[in-house]
Amino acid sequence: MRLVLILVIVALLRPSEALAADCTQPAAPGVDWQRCYMDGRDFTRHDLTGARLRETSFQRARLGEAVLVKVDAYRVRFISAVLAGARLDDGLFADADFTKANLGGASLVGADLRRARFFNASLRGADLSGAKTLGAELLNADLSGARWTDGKTICAEGSLGQCN
Structure with missing residues (x-):
C-alpha cells in the first residue's frame, strides 16, 4: 500500500506528456507545438x-x-514548405514528410531522417553530413550539389532520387 502511494505521488509531481501543447504560443526556442496546425504561416528566420x-x-x-x-519533429508534415537555408541540425525528423519541400542550401547535419x-x-546544395537516412524515400528528390551523409561526397548536378 505504501509503495502504491509513493508511486501516485511521484506520478503527480512529474510533468505529464499528456498535457496539451499550446499552439497559440509565439515561435521561440523550446516551444511546445505538438499536434498543432501551422499551415501556411511565416516563420522565416525564427x-x-x-x-x-x-x-x-x-x-x-x-x-x-x-x-x-x-527539435523533436517526429512525423511532422512539411509538405510544400519552404525551408531554404534553414538549420535542421541534430533534429529528430523520423517519419517526417518533406514532399515537394524546398530545402535548398539547408543544413541537416546529424539529423535523424x-x-x-x-x-x-x-x-x-543541402548538407546531409552525418544524417541518418535509413529507409528515407527520395523519389525524384533533387540532390544536385548536396553534401552526402559521409560528409565528403558532393552529389553531381542532376542527381535525382540518389546521390551520384
Whole structure:
C-alpha cells in the first residue's frame, strides 16, 4: 500500500506528456507545438531550437533560414514548405514528410531522417553530413550539389532520387 502511494505521488509531481501543447504560443526556442496546425504561416528566420513539434503540420509554411536545431519533429508534415537555408541540425525528423519541400542550401547535419519522405523535394546544395537516412524515400528528390551523409561526397548536378 505504501509503495502504491509513493508511486501516485511521484506520478503527480512529474510533468505529464499528456498535457496539451499550446499552439497559440509565439515561435521561440523550446516551444511546445505538438499536434498543432501551422499551415501556411511565416516563420522565416525564427529560432525554434529544441522545440517539440511532433505530428505538427507546416504545409506550405515558410521557414526559410529558420533554426530548427535539436527539435523533436517526429512525423511532422512539411509538405510544400519552404525551408531554404534553414538549420535542421541534430533534429529528430523520423517519419517526417518533406514532399515537394524546398530545402535548398539547408543544413541537416546529424539529423535523424529515418523513414522520412522527400518525394519531389529540392535538397540542392543541402548538407546531409552525418544524417541518418535509413529507409528515407527520395523519389525524384533533387540532390544536385548536396553534401552526402559521409560528409565528403558532393552529389553531381542532376542527381535525382540518389546521390551520384
